[in-house]
Amino acid sequence: MATHNLTLHILYGIPCVGKSTAAIELAYRRNIRTVIHTDYVREVQRGFVSPEHAPALAKVTHNAWELHGQPTRPNIEAGFLDHVKEVAVGVGAVVRKLVSDGFDAVIEGAHFHSGIIEELRVTNSNAEVQATLLIVRTAEQLRQRIIEKEGRRAQGAARKLWRENVPVMLAIQDFLISDARTHGIRVATADEWRSSWIPVNSHYSTWTTS
Numbered sequence: 054m055a056t057h058n059l060t061l062h063i064l065y066g067i068p069c070v071g072k073s074t075a076a077i078e079l080a081y082r083r084n085i086r087t088v089i090h091t092d093y094v095r096e097v098q099r100g101f102v103s104p105e106h107a108p109a110l111a112k113v114t115h116n117a118w119e120l121h122g123q124p125t126r127p128n129i130e131a132g133f134l135d136h137v138k139e140v141a142v143g144v145g146a147v148v149r150k151l152v153s154d155g156f157d158a159v160i161e162g163a164h165f166h167s168g169i170i171e172e173l174r175v176t177n178s179n180a181e182v183q184a185t186l187l188i189v190r191t192a193e194q195l196r197q198r199i200i201e202k203e204g205r206r207a208q209g210a211a212r213k214l215w216r217e218n219v220p221v222m223l224a225i226q227d228f229l230i231s232d233a234r235t236h237g238i239r240v241a242t243a244d245e246w247r248s249s250w251i252p253v254n255s256h257y258s259t260w261t262t263s
Contacts (some may be wrong), residue, residue, distance in 0.1 A: 057090045058179045059157045061148065064246075065165035066187040066229065067114070068215055069198040071243030075187065076161035079250070087151065090195075091162025094143040109135035114163045114225060115218045141166040145173065152177045159177045166229060167236035186225055186240045188231040195219055 062079060064072045073090065081090045086227075095110070104111035108120055109132070117132030118124050144164060153157050165184070174182045189195045199215045215222070233240050241249075 057153055059152065060181045060183060061151065061157070061173070061177075062159045062188055063165060063170060063173075063182060063184040064159065064161040065184065066215070067189075067195075069195060069202050070187045070189050071163040071198070071262060072163075072187055075243045075247060076159045078247070080159045082250070085157045085159055087156050087158040089147055089151075089158060089160040089162075089236045090146075091140060091144055091160065091164040094156055094162075095140045095164065095235050098140065098143045106138050110139040112136055115221045116214075118221065124221055126224055129221055130228050133225050133228070134166070136249075137164045137166060137169060143174070144169070145176070148173055148177055148180075152180050166212065167232050167238060170238065171236070184238050185246055186229055186238055187243050187246060188230060188240060190242060192219055192223060195222065 064076050066072055076088050098110060102110055109117050114133050117136040118128040121128035123133050170182060170184045179247050196219060230240055
């Protein structure tokens with residue numbers, strides 16, 4: 054049996070399912086010093102790669118379909134995969150550094166699917182990669198989470214176009230659920246996932262998910 058020197062906890066899914074809050078909460082409870090948000094990895098990459106050289110990188114997961122035509126299911130999935138492939142380069146570099154340094158970490162973001170996760174496992178054999186796909190159960194739950202998250206954004210912050218893209222985001226989620234179940238990756242809401250590592254009798258007060 055392989056011996057793993059560290060554990061990488063990957064939480065992924067569409068925007069507004071609770072990834073960021075859950076990642077920070079897990080890191081706090083497990084005394085993990087490093088939390089990586091793939092949105093920030095993507096922004097660093099954008100500083101070095103022009104939209105002309107990587108048009109998919111200049112998009113986000115739920116509008117990259119524009120590079121393929123109309124927002125059909127095949128185009129939504131193709132755009133998502135194109136965007137994730139670009140960001141995976143930066144994520145892979147960060148993971149290699151974490152493994153080299155020997156630090157456990159929590160990595161959260163929209164930029165994963167089973168293929169990316171398997172590649173991280175193969176190229177970082179000293180690490181145990183534990184992945185969970187976080188989801189919402191209904192469109193209304195997603196809309197409510199979007200409203201709550203928008204209400205917490207700093208005054209003057211650029212508004213994300215999440216509300217307008219709910220159908221696209223849910224199409225991506227459907228793709229990710231099918232992909233995760235095919236490859237044995239856990240699928241859960243943030244609350245379901247949290248309950249698996251917080252004891253039922255715990256007096257710990259959970260944070261508002263984002």
